[in-house]
Amino acid sequence: MAKIIGLCGSPRKGATEYALERALAAAEVIPGVESELMVLRGKNIKRCTHCNLCMESTTPLPNYCPQDDDMKELIDQFVTGDGFIIASPVYEATVTGLLKDFMDRFRAKAFANLRRGENPFAKNPRVGGGIAVGGTRHGGQELTLTTINNFFLTYEFLVTGGPLGNYLGACVWSKDRKAKGVEEDEVGVERLEKLGKRVAEYAVVLEAGRLAAQEQNLDLSCL
Ligand SMILES: Cc1cc2nc3c(=O)[nH]c(=O)nc-3n(C[C@H](O)[C@H](O)[C@H](O)COP(=O)(O)O)c2cc1C
Structure with a gap:
């Protein structure tokens, strides 16, 4: 089975x-696909202080980072996916601070592995796509998606916005009315469903490719 991890950056x-x-x-x-929802709301996620111990410590840090919070548990779940959908409300035309803190803290995990010559993810390569939900029609959804896509690029995900016409990802207009507003945005719902299917299709193809590479003893680590 290919696992799609959905990470929600809303505090509510x-x-x-x-x-x-x-x-x-x-x-x-999509046949052969299962999904797992991860929410950041209610989680204790401290801000990266750039102490750089994740890069410099000579002994492995128990939480990848000297800070004691919920990040290790979140990261250990996050890295198990084949495909990823990161969704954020639009805050000041970008992602929420909560999601940005998660992204910044992910650096510790990436470097902890890199220093040991390992890939931080269980599945390589992997694919990611984003969803941005704004209270206004043109409130910065595409800028928000750019931040999400840049996170994916930073950590070597293959990135998709969804099928032709989706561009950077799924842009949704909630009119500040929670689920009801999303339901009423027919175009937004069509886009996010297409995005979900496309990420799933690519995750299945990547899983098949990984197995084929293994059979041919092809090393995909590139480290
Ligand atoms: C601090 C803050 C900043 C916001 N900034 C924007 C914005 O720049 N553009 C926009 O379209 N909506 C903005 N909104 C509205 C939310 O993006 C919108 O209500 C969204 O649907 C909330 O998602 P949620 O219901 O999952 O929390 C903002 C909301 C808050 C609380």
Whole structure:
């Protein structure tokens, strides 16, 4: 089975979580796909202080980082996916601070592995796509998607915005009305479902490619 991880960057159960659930349900329509929803709301995620111990410590850090919070558990779950959908509400035309803190703290995991010559992810290569949910029609959804896509690029995901016409990912307009607003945005729902299916299709293809590479003893680590 190819696993799609859906990561929700909203601090509340509202429009974004609903949109992500719809995208994951669409992903599961693709045969051989299962999904897992991860939410950052309610989690204790401390901000990266750039102490650089993740890069410099000579002994492995128990949480990848000297900070004691929920990040290790979140990261250990996150890295198990074949495909990823990251969804964020639009805050000041970008992702929420909560999601950005998750992204910044992910650096510790990446470097902890890199220093040992390992890839931080269980599945390589892997694919990611984004969903941005704004209260206004043109409130910065594409800028938000750019931040999500840049996170994917930083950590070597293959990135998709979805099929032709989706461009950078799925842009959704909630009218600040939580799930009800998303439901009423027919175009947004169509886009997020297409995004979910496309991420799932690519995850299945990548899984098949990984198995073929193994059979040919092809080393994909490139490290
Ligand atoms: C601090 C803050 C900043 C916001 N900034 C924007 C914005 O720049 N553009 C926009 O379209 N909506 C903005 N909104 C509205 C939310 O993006 C919108 O209500 C979204 O659907 C919330 O998602 P949620 O229900 O999952 O929390 C902002 C909301 C908050 C609380």
